Structures are given as C-alpha cells and as structure tokens.
Amino acid sequence: MDYQKLAEILFPDVTDTPEMLEERFPARNAPEGAVITRMAPSPTGFVHLGNLVQGLTSERMAHQSGGVLFLRVEDTDAKREVPGAVEVLINTLKHYGIQFDEGATIDGDAGTYGPYRQRQRAGIYHVYAKKLVSEGKAYPCFCTEEQLAAMRETQEANKETTGYYGKYAMWRDRSMEEIQEQLAAGNPWVLRFRSTGSIENQFKFDDVVKGKLTITENDVDHVLLKSDGIPTYHFAHAVDDHLMRTTHVVRGDEWLPTLPFHIQLFNALGFKLPKYVHIGPLMKMDGTSKRKLSKRKDPELALTFYKAEGFPVAAVYEYIMTLLNSNYEDWRRANPDAPATDFKFSPKKLNPAGNLFDYAKLTDVSKNVISKMNAEEVYTLLLEWAKEFDADFAEKLSADKDYAVSILAIGRGGKKPRKDIAVWKEAKPYMGLFFDDYLQKPVFDEKFDKGIIRTVLEKFLSVYDPADDSGMWFDKVKAITEEIGFTTDMKAYKADPDAFPGTVADVSTFIRQAVTGQTNSPDLYTVMQILGKERSLERINTVLKSI
Numbered sequence: 001m002d003y004q005k006l007a008e009i010l011f012p013d014v015t016d017t018p019e020m021l022e023e024r025f026p027a028r029n030a031p032e033g034a035v036i037t038r039m040a041p042s043p044t045g046f047v048h049l050g051n052l053v054q055g056l057t058s059e060r061m062a063h064q065s066g067g068v069l070f071l072r073v074e075d076t077d078a079k080r081e082v083p084g085a086v087e088v089l090i091n092t093l094k095h096y097g098i099q100f101d102e103g104a105t106i107d108g109d110a111g112t113y114g115p116y117r118q119r120q121r122a123g124i125y126h127v128y129a130k131k132l133v134s135e136g137k138a139y140p141c142f143c144t145e146e147q148l149a150a151m152r153e154t155q156e157a158n159k160e161t162t163g164y165y166g167k168y169a170m171w172r173d174r175s176m177e178e179i180q181e182q183l184a185a186g187n188p189w190v191l192r193f194r195s196t197g198s199i200e201n202q203f204k205f206d207d208v209v210k211g212k213l214t215i216t217e218n219d220v221d222h223v224l225l226k227s228d229g230i231p232t233y234h235f236a237h238a239v240d241d242h243l244m245r246t247t248h249v250v251r252g253d254e255w256l257p258t259l260p261f262h263i264q265l266f267n268a269l270g271f272k273l274p275k276y277v278h279i280g281p282l283m284k285m286d287g288t289s290k291r292k293l294s295k296r297k298d299p300e301l302a303l304t305f306y307k308a309e310g311f312p313v314a315a316v317y318e319y320i321m322t323l324l325n326s327n328y329e330d331w332r333r334a335n336p337d338a339p340a341t342d343f344k345f346s347p348k349k350l351n352p353a354g355n356l357f358d359y360a361k362l363t364d365v366s367k368n369v370i371s372k373m374n375a376e377e378v379y380t381l382l383l384e385w386a387k388e389f390d391a392d393f394a395e396k397l398s399a400d401k402d403y404a405v406s407i408l409a410i411g412r413g414g415k416k417p418r419k420d421i422a423v424w425k426e427a428k429p430y431m432g433l434f435f436d437d438y439l440q441k442p443v444f445d446e447k448f449d450k451g452i453i454r455t456v457l458e459k460f461l462s463v464y465d466p467a468d469d470s471g472m473w474f475d476k477v478k479a480i481t482e483e484i485g486f487t488t489d490m491k492a493y494k495a496d497p498d499a500f501p502g503t504v505a506d507v508s509t510f511i512r513q514a515v516t517g518q519t520n521s522p523d524l525y526t527v528m529q530i531l532g533k534e535r536s537l538e539r540i541n542t543v544l545k546s547i
C-alpha cells in the first residue's frame with residue numbers, strides 16, 4: 001500500500017507540514033519546573049463544582065510554579081453547544097478567583113498558541129491526520145451505522161468485548177482500489193487509528209494523583225476524525241496539548257479508560273507525553289452509601305446554586321481547598337489571616353478516590369469566613385447578592401447604609417465573633433427585625449397572663465433611657481422583675497421552678513418580643529440602641545395596643 005499516495009488522496013488540500021506547525025508554536029520560554037496547564041471544557045453552559053475543583057487545581061499548579069493557565073474551548077460537539085456558554089464559563093470561574101493567562105476570551109482569543117476554539121483548528125488537525133495516514137498509522141473507514149451495529153450484536157452474542165479491533169477492524173487493511181471505489185461513490189468515512197497494541201500487554205504508568213498504575217494496552221482502532229472532518233476528543237487532546245505546550249493535563253478520571261489510547265497517540269505522533277493529573281469524582285452521602293454528584297439529582301452540583309444561596313466566594317474557595325489538600329485546615333489554623341494563595345498546594349495530596357462533598361461542612365466554613373469579615377465587607381457582599389436575588393431587601397440595605405452596617409457590626413470583631421450568618425440568604429431573617437416592613441408580630445407564651453405582660457411593658461416604657469449603659473439597662477429590667485413578683489435568682493428558680501410565677505428571663509423575653517417580634521435576637525440592649533429610642537418605644541406601644 002502506498003500510504004503517501006493515500007494521504008494525498010484523503011487530504012489533497014493540506015499543504016502545511018508538522019514542521020511548520022512546530023515552528024509556528026515553539027516550545028514555551030517558561031522557567032524550569034513551570035506548569036503549563038489548561039482547562040478544556042465543552043461550552044455547555046453548565047459550570048459545576050467539578051469544574052471548580054479542576055480549575056483550582058490547575059490554577060494553583062500553574063501560578064504557584066510561575067507557569068501558565070489557559071482556556072481551550074472544546075466545541076467539537078456542536079450539538080451540545082449553548083450560546084453564551086463561554087462567557088458564563090469565564091465569568092463564573094473569574095468569580096471564584098480563577099483567571100486565565102491565555103486562551104479563549106468571551107469574543108476571541110488572547111495568546112499566541114491559538115486559535116483556542118477547536119472548531120477553528122480543523123486545518124491543524126488535518127496536518128497530523130495526513131501525517132499519520134502517510135506513515136500507515138491511520139486509515140479511512142467506510143463502515144455504515146448498520147454495519148457497526150451488526151458488529152456490536154455479534155460481539156455481544158459471543159460475549160466478546162465490543163469495539164472496532166482485531167478481526168472486527170473491517171477497513172484496517174483494505175486495498176487502495178477498494179478505498180478509491182468508496183471515495184468515488186461519495187461514501188462518508190471516518191479516520192481511524194491503526195492500533196498496534198494488544199490487551200495481552202501491560203505497562204506501568206505514573207499519574208500525579210493516582211500514583212503508579214498498571215495499564216493494559218489499547219487494541220481498538222478508535223476514530224480520530226469524524227465524517228465531517230472534526231476530530232474526536234482524543235485526537236484533539238493529543239494535537240492541542242502538544243502544540244499548546246501543555247506540561248500537565250489536569251482532568252476528570254473518567255478519561256482514565258482511554259488513557260492507553262492517548263499514550264499510543266502521543267507516541268505515534270512523535271509527541272512528548274505530558275504529565276497527567278486525573279482527579280477523582282465528587283461524591284455525596286445518599287442514605288448510608290456514597291454516590292457521585294449528579295447533574296440531574298443534585299442542584300448543589302451547579303455553581304449557580306452557591307451564588308443564589310449566597311455563599312461568599314471566599315467560603316467556597318476555602319472549603320474546596322480543605323477538600324483538596326487535607327493539610328489545608330491545619331495551615332489555616334496556623335495562618336488565620338493569610339491569603340489562601342499563600343498555602344503551598346500539592347496535587348499529590350488529592351485523594352485518588354475523589355472527595356466526599358459535605359454541605360454541612362461548607363456551611364460551617366462559610367460561617368467562619370463571614371464571622372471574620374468586618375461589617376463593611378459583609379455589607380458590600382450582601383448588597384451585591386441582594387441586588388441580584390432580593391431586590392426589595394437590596395433597596396432597604398442601600399436606603400440607609402450606616403444603619404445596615406451598624407446592624408451587621410453587632411458581635412463582630414474580638415476573639416469570639418458571632419456566627420449567625422452562613423449564607424446571604426440568612427441575612428434577611430437575621431436582620432429583618434430592624435426593618436419595620438419585615439417585623440413579625442410577637443406571639444407571647446400563653447402560660448403568662450396578658451395583664452402581667454402589659455404591666456412589664458408599661459413599666460419598661462416609663463424607665464427606658466437610651467443614655468443608660470447596658471448594666472444600668474439590665475438593672476432596670478431586674479427591678480421590674482421584682483416589682484411584679486418574678487425572681488431574678490435563676491439558681492433558686494432552677495431548683496424549684498414551681499415556687500415562682502416567672503423569672504427575669506421571662507421579663508426580658510416580653511420586652512424582646514415587643515421590640516423585635518421574636519424570642520431570639522442579638523443582644524437586646526444593642527438592638528434598641530441601633531433602633532433608636534423613638535422606634536423602640538413606638539414598637540412597644542403598638543404591641544401594648546394589641547394585647
């Protein structure tokens with residue numbers, strides 16, 4: 001077989017050579033040990049936690065080593081493409097602190113190793129396709145869907161592995177005449193790789209995350225180019241990661257089964273194999289067993305979910321870091337205020353089996369992260385969230401910034417800051433009592449006579465003085481307690497509750513409910529200071545009228 005001739009027949013328009021491409025995309029001028037890596041998502045518009053895990057891993061590896069992180073859009077599957085998906089992807093990842101140094105941008109490219117959208121690279125793939133054909137390493141296959149289906153049926157009936165291999169590789173060794181006949185008839189073809197591997201052979205391979213693996217060779221003649229000339233993932237992966245000078249391929253471990261084929265391809269093309277960083281899946285507990293997070297079943301897989309709930313970016317980032325590197329939490333305890341990027345990230349510490357996603361833990365991390373922010377920061381992030389997800393609340397927050405900030409300042413700072421808010425969604429219920437529109441009507445404990453509650457409130461109205469400090473304020477509450485025959489001695493009360501009609505805690509609750517509508521609130525003295533005398537007393541008066 002004259003492979004050179006076959007290559008000319010199949011790719012008459014290809015005039016570039018691999019040498020020309022090598023020259024156009026020369027080795028990068030990167031410092032020793034610099035990691036050049038990429039994210040290569042399909043533009044489906046769905047950005048999920050897995051993307052973030054992969055993104056953070058590659059971003060840290062690249063930027064920690066003085067390397068490059070670039071974005072390549074794998075748009076070879078036009079059916080799955082969603083308009084605007086690239087923009088969503090770039091913006092979402094940027095929101096989480098992942099910035100690309102190079103690659104596809106919202107409306108074009110930045111960098112000299114492009115184009116970075118695979119559909120624009122068809123000509124480049126064909127150069128290598130032609131080379132492989134000319135060396136007898138790839139061949140056209142004219143099998144129809146029906147033939148392939150029949151092949152699969154036979155293999156299933158014989159309990160054999162399914163696929164285009166060995167004796168089933170119908171077009172592997174056809175004559176030039178047969179091929180030309182098909183071409184003349186205008187029949188569609190795909191380009192297949194001629195595998196020289198055997199499943200009898202195994203070899204050792206070192207993956208950055210999975211460690212030492214024993215891998216069985218591939219014997220399947222996989223498709224390199226589809227009938228429209230667009231490459232499969234495998235072929236594009238080899239060509240692109242070579243020409244873009246990727247040193248590390250960070251990707252999901254669902255690609256592990258086709259790794260033997262990828263290794264073959266790099267060898268056949270004469271490319272140096274990059275290092276592989278295969279990341280395990282994100283799982284969750286479902287009852288007592290673990291399962292992979294699923295797009296269909298788990299809304300928490302989508303990154304938009306965290307934005308809508310109102311998790312601050314820093315919290316999600318922090319949590320993912322604790323998942324990826326088990327020593328991150330210890331580092332954080334030792335360096336509570338250091339930027340997360342100071343941490344020495346190691347891809348080797350990733351759990352090869354993947355990670356268990358724990359929503360409760362994320363919530364805890366988030367509470368911590370928010371508790372460390374100052375009131376101004378909280379205000380800014382909360383307002384940003386509310387503008388998108390709760391316009392009415394956003395209006396209230398912006399109407400009087402100082403007021404909102406003073407509410408958010410309650411219990412902040414100091415050694416043991418309050419941890420009331422885990423997500424911005426919780427801010428409204430927490431702060432609602434400060435806004436008349438969100439105020440709830442108090443529901444007093446029926447065990448107490450309305451007359452007693454009324455007396456307490458009336459007495460309190462007559463003695464309240466905003467100039468009092470919190471000690472004096474509480475002394476007044478205690479005085480009222482004694483005047484109505486309740487006790488201030490909580491110890492005695494606990495020893496014999498039936499001996500007392502009520503306590504100072506009950507009296508405080510009556511006042512708290514009248515002022516805030518709730519039985520729980522931040523420190524009542526402080527709440528009243530923020531509300532101001534007029535508004536506090538007006539609220540108590542309103543309640544008095546209603547009971």
Ligand code: GLU
Nearest residue numbers: 040041042074237250251
């Ligand atoms: N488009 C592939 C994916 O989203 C890329 C895998 C890779 O990073 O090579 O799974």
